[in-house]
Amino acid sequence: MSKIDISTCYSPALLPLFDFSECLVVIIDIFRATSTIAAAMDNGAEKIIPVDNVEQCIELGNEIPNSITAGERNGKVVEGLQYGNSPSAYPGDFVNGKTLVLTTTNGTRLLHLVKDAPEVLSGSFLNLKATADYIKAQNKNVLLACASWKDRFNLEDTLFAGALYQALGDAATTICDSTIGASALYDTAKDDLFGFLKQGSHFARLSKYGLEEDMRYCCAINKHDNVIRYDGQSLIIPS
Amino acid sequence: MSKIDISTCYSPALLPLFDFSECLVVIIDIFRATSTIAAAMDNGAEKIIPVDNVEQCIELGNEIPNSITAGERNGKVVEGLQYGNSPSAYPGDFVNGKTLVLTTTNGTRLLHLVKDAPEVLSGSFLNLKATADYIKAQNKNVLLACASWKDRFNLEDTLFAGALYQALGDAATTICDSTIGASALYDTAKDDLFGFLKQGSHFARLSKYGLEEDMRYCCAINKHDNVIRYDGQSLIIPS
Numbered sequence: 409m410s411k412i413d414i415s416t417c418y419s420p421a422l423l424p425l426f427d428f429s430e431c432l433v434v435i436i437d438i439f440r441a442t443s444t445i446a447a448a449m450d451n452g453a454e455k456i457i458p459v460d461n462v463e464q465c466i467e468l469g470n471e472i473p474n475s476i477t478a479g480e481r482n483g484k485v486v487e488g489l490q491y492g493n494s495p496s497a498y499p500g501d502f503v504n505g506k507t508l509v510l511t512t513t514n515g516t517r518l519l520h521l522v523k524d525a526p527e528v529l530s531g532s533f534l535n536l537k538a539t540a541d542y543i544k545a546q547n548k549n550v551l552l553a554c555a556s557w558k559d560r561f562n563l564e565d566t567l568f569a570g571a572l573y574q575a576l577g578d579a580a581t582t583i584c585d586s587t588i589g590a591s592a593l594y595d596t597a598k599d600d601l602f603g604f605l606k607q608g609s610h611f612a613r614l615s616k617y618g619l620e621e622d623m624r625y626c627c628a629i630n631k632h633d634n635v636i637r638y639d640g641q642s643l644i645i646p647s
Numbered sequence: 648m649s650k651i652d653i654s655t656c657y658s659p660a661l662l663p664l665f666d667f668s669e670c671l672v673v674i675i676d677i678f679r680a681t682s683t684i685a686a687a688m689d690n691g692a693e694k695i696i697p698v699d700n701v702e703q704c705i706e707l708g709n710e711i712p713n714s715i716t717a718g719e720r721n722g723k724v725v726e727g728l729q730y731g732n733s734p735s736a737y738p739g740d741f742v743n744g745k746t747l748v749l750t751t752t753n754g755t756r757l758l759h760l761v762k763d764a765p766e767v768l769s770g771s772f773l774n775l776k777a778t779a780d781y782i783k784a785q786n787k788n789v790l791l792a793c794a795s796w797k798d799r800f801n802l803e804d805t806l807f808a809g810a811l812y813q814a815l816g817d818a819a820t821t822i823c824d825s826t827i828g829a830s831a832l833y834d835t836a837k838d839d840l841f842g843f844l845k846q847g848s849h850f851a852r853l854s855k856y857g858l859e860e861d862m863r864y865c866c867a868i869n870k871h872d873n874v875i876r877y878d879g880q881s882l883i884i885p886s
Contacts (some may be wrong), residue, residue, distance in 0.1 A: 563822055563827060585800055
């Protein structure tokens with residue numbers, strides 16, 4: 409089998425530069441959508457429906473039995489929704505067997521931008537190895553798509569892109585400067601991810617809301633062993 | 648004096664995210680526009696007029712006495728122009744006292760995108776210290792604007808952004824993830840810039856045209872001591 413070619417897109421605003429019509433796309437929103445998604449699925453959520461806006465979130469929450477609505481803006485639970493976007497807010501006894509209807513600032517928007525790709529995964533440090541193992545078993549080139557912060561490059565999504573590229577080892581190759589840069593940055597940061605990310609803009613933003621422990625959770629590597637796939641409507645664990 | 652705030656924009660496609668209406672902007676196109684500009688100015692060119700396209704280049708070349716037209720596409724001198732875009736192609740006996748009319752793929756386009764900033768410099772490793780010293784003497788925040796390659800992130804422009812941020816030392820500060828990332832990457836690469844850049848996409852592209860020595864020249868730090876400023880029409884050494 410030929411090697412898997414890896415590209416990395418640092419911002420949704422740059423997506424038009426990439427042809428991902430035949431790619432597996434991994435969406436990356438470390439702080440915190442894809443980390444929250446990983447945590448909720450690990451704790452037994454049946455599926456997660458990502459939605460663009462709060463109104464749609466409330467509407468679907470009313471329609472779907474056994475569902476929970478969730479979303480934050482500026483670090484606070486949105487009025488009208490039940491829960492926030494904190495990975496630690498979804499323990500098993502609470503989310504098990506339920507459908508989570510989730511709206512986030514950057515992650516959901518990105519997911520909708522790449523929804524026409526042949527396959528879309530949700531990646532985070534929490535399920536790094538599971539995601540890498542799944543990719544190795546496919547025969548598709550990969551686009552690592554960072555959610556960024558309002559289209560601006562961010563460190564945490566980039567570091568995960570570098571980590572995932574490295575986790576693919578000899579199975580992968582790249583001629584993409586963004587991937588090479590992400591991998592070199594990950595080498596610099598990997599011994600103390602949380603410490604490295606403390607200098608980032610998103611850390612400053614979220615720590616104002618008292619979310620340091622949340623971010624520490626998002627930096628835990630391979631805490632879960634689920635791959636998470638988007639089926640065009642919901643995020644699920646493929647059977 | 649308060650510290651100079653540094654932002655970095657990795658791609659012209661991301662420029663709309665930045666407000667540089669009160670910033671000093673440094674354009675960066677290491678391979679090779681801003682390096683060529685530095686070399687030609689160091690060798691005594693009176694000024695350099697950057698133009699968007701070949702037709703305009705030829706036209707201005709005919710109008711302006713004592714001028715040279717220059718530009719490359721795909722590593723070759725464009726038909727109708729006199730010289731290429733190689734920093735080593737402009738020795739003193741040849742360019743001294745002349746006006747260089749230059750068209751490049753990415754650098755010229757970027758310059759025109761930022762032309763409304765209060766002040767624009769052309770930066771390269773060749774004139775790193777001169778550029779940093781000039782910035783320190785101003786009282787303006789700074790946007791480091793990478794020309795990139797057809798809007799895609801590239802390693803060489805990013806490394807220079809990191810190098811310039813570091814050269815500003817205590818005079819500068821940042822809350823911009825792109826600047827933090829660039830600085831961390833520069834730490835990784837600085838002991839062997841040329842070696843690091845050998846893994847990049849642009850290196851592969853240009854080395855196909857036999858331009859390795861040209862790229863080595865572009866990686867030489869502080870070879871010149873000119874700051875280069877855009878006066879709205881030409882690149883000049885400010886008096």
